[in-house]
Amino acid sequence: MMEEVNYVNAQATFSVSYRKASSHHMKINHLHSSYEFFYLMSGQRRFFIKDRTMIVDEGHIIMIGPNVLHRTTDAHTSEYERLVVNIHSGELAWAEGISPDFINRLLDHEYLILKCPPQTAILIEELSRSIIKEIRERNHGFELYAQTLVFQMLILCSRHLLNSSADSTEVQNPAAYERIFEVVRYMNSHYMQDMSLPLVAEKFYISPYYLSRFFKEATGFTFIEYLNHVRVKEAKQLLENSSMKVNLIARKVGFGSITHFGRVFKQVTGQAPLYYRKKGWWDSR
Incomplete structure (x- = not known):
């Protein structure tokens, strides 16, 4: 049983993919020129990025830069729920002009693995559900509204990085x-x-x-x-x-x-x- 909600804009510069499934292996050709924001809402996934494999759990956020080879496969438990947002650098330009430190803190990495504290995690979960609702219902202005919700999530992640001692949560290779x-x-x-x-x-x-x-x-x-x-x-x-x-x-x-x-x-x-x-x-x- 699998539930999916997907959206890609006409310019292919912004996409949202929600999936709730019992098992799934990502398509092999996963190499793209956009930034990817992966939020694991429940379950576990095995994540390969560049030269590392790690098991990520519920609440983990993985941010991946352009042209960084990655793939997800089933972990110990196959049931999972996740939200993936891909956004091209052009869509981020206005935010970089307003607050370059905020953007650079997140994007000046090939990838980041984050686990936010409970209070922030609750907000990210609420924002994720709102994004999915907007994409599913597609009311007038839904794409713009969904993007504003994504930026709120990015701001929360940036604040978490600013306030934490490490750049990224360390998840060990097996x-x-x-x-x-x-x-x-x-x-x-x-x-x-x-x-x-x-x-x-x-x-x-x-x-x-x-x-x-x-x-x-x-x-x-x-x-x-x-x-x-x-x-x-x-x-x-x-x-x-x-x-x-x-x-x-x-x-x-x-x-x-x-x-x-x-x-x-x-x-x-x-x-x-x-x-x-x-x-x-x-x-x-």
Whole structure:
């Protein structure tokens, strides 16, 4: 049994997704150019971000920056309820102009994991329910009203960061996965080199079977899925910030052929590399 409420505006710069489900694995191609605000309203989720896996519980808030690879999968208990808001940097510009410290405190991180004190948590829960109600009922002005509620949540999170000694709640990696995360960090740094599961397994003195099985368990990705996503992430940066030809970008990030690069890039982003560069949507939206 699953309940969902979803909304994406016409410019795709603001989206809201509410889900209450007994089990769910996030779609693999979760790499986007917006900021993500994930609030776990109930249950538990296993969260993979960049090179870490953690179990997050009810009340945790995860804020993820643009182009940070992440995925959620079922944890010890599969039933959960969550709210996800994606918002493009352009939608945050006016707030940055008014109060840059407030925005920068939240957004100058690749990701943050927050657990607010009870009084703040109650307010965030109430705001979340109001956002869901607005998106579900879609009365006149609902998008603007929902955005104002999101900004109230962001302000509460920013205040919590200001008043707490740590930048982020520390959630530990499971010790059993530490060897896998050594592999992940290696892949993040050496993605441009010739790389395969057998070669990496040999480098880390583990069996290909062990690496294949536990890589998927720890990250939610297969080995090749993760490698492709890391390479596409770097290719996106080059398409956005350089005039380098697409065939050179393909080689630079580790793809052996431009055909394979184009196919994987479209699979991950939904767009062909040349269209992605020509459209320039990461900057204009």
